[in-house]
Amino acid sequence: MKAIKLKSEVGFSKTDGTFLPVMERFYTIQGEGQFSGNAAYFIRLAGCDVGCSWCDVKESWTISDEQWFSVESIIDELTSCKADIVVITGGEPAMYDLTALTKAIHKIGKRTHIETSGAYEIMGDWDWITLSPKKFKNPLLSSLKIANELKVVVLNNHDFFWAKDNAQYVSDTCKLLLQPEWEKRALIMPKIVDFVKDNPTWQASLQTHKYLNVP
Numbered sequence: 001m002k003a004i005k006l007k008s009e010v011g012f013s014k015t016d017g018t019f020l021p022v023m024e025r026f027y028t029i030q031g032e033g034q035f036s037g038n039a040a041y042f043i044r045l046a047g048c049d050v051g052c053s054w055c056d057v058k059e060s061w062t063i064s065d066e067q068w069f070s071v072e073s074i075i076d077e078l079t080s081c082k083a084d085i086v087v088i089t090g091g092e093p094a095m096y097d098l099t100a101l102t103k104a105i106h107k108i109g110k111r112t113h114i115e116t117s118g119a120y121e122i123m124g125d126w127d128w129i130t131l132s133p134k135k136f137k138n139p140l141l142s143s144l145k146i147a148n149e150l151k152v153v154v155l156n157n158h159d160f161f162w163a164k165d166n167a168q169y170v171s172d173t174c175k176l177l178l179q180p181e182w183e184k185r186a187l188i189m190p191k192i193v194d195f196v197k198d199n200p201t202w203q204a205s206l207q208t209h210k211y212l213n214v215p
């Protein structure tokens with residue numbers, strides 16, 4: 001893998017998207033949502049200012065100079081991967097213009113999926129948008145409207161109201177998912193089951209990769 005450093009003055013800001021800060025890349029099984037169970041190559045971009053207190057990837061919040069790679073070098077590694085699906089996650093990937101990356105992924109015949117809080121305008125050419133809204137930085141209306149699935153992480157009873165609030169703004173075809181916060185799953189999952197039985201347009205979502213013990 002070719003590591004190409006970007007000058008440090010570019011720092012924590014949007015670039016033209018030809019260089020992106022990559023925290024990690026890995027080939028695994030998608031554990032959540034509509035594509036759960038499918039092989040997928042994950043690109044976790046560094047950088048997030050949403051600040052969820054329960055975040056399980058806090059190490060993704062900051063960016064170092066060494067993490068910047070050209071789209072070309074990201075694609076070089078991806079070309080040999082058998083997965084049809086490429087998931088761009090974070091951090092908060094929508095902090096960056098992902099037009100160049102998504103076009104390059106399509107050029108090698110793979111699907112582009114993003115997992116975002118929706119707090120920033122979603123730029124790029126996407127086959128699937130998973131929007132997981134966060135109370136710490138509200139999603140944009142424009143992002144909610146183009147989501148393919150709305151995945152709300154539930155920690156407490158109020159989150160069910162928060163989920164319904166957000167669902168008002170998504171399209172008719174958007175999947176509605178409720179997922180227990182991992183540490184509270186034993187307490188929350190029975191409440192999600194009851195909610196889904198009362199509100200069958202919603203589905204329960206599990207972090208199956210954590211049960212399978214894969215990344």
Ligand code: SF4
Nearest residue numbers: 048050051052055091
């Ligand atoms: S948006 Fe995601 S990466 Fe950012 S703080 Fe929240 S859970 Fe963590």
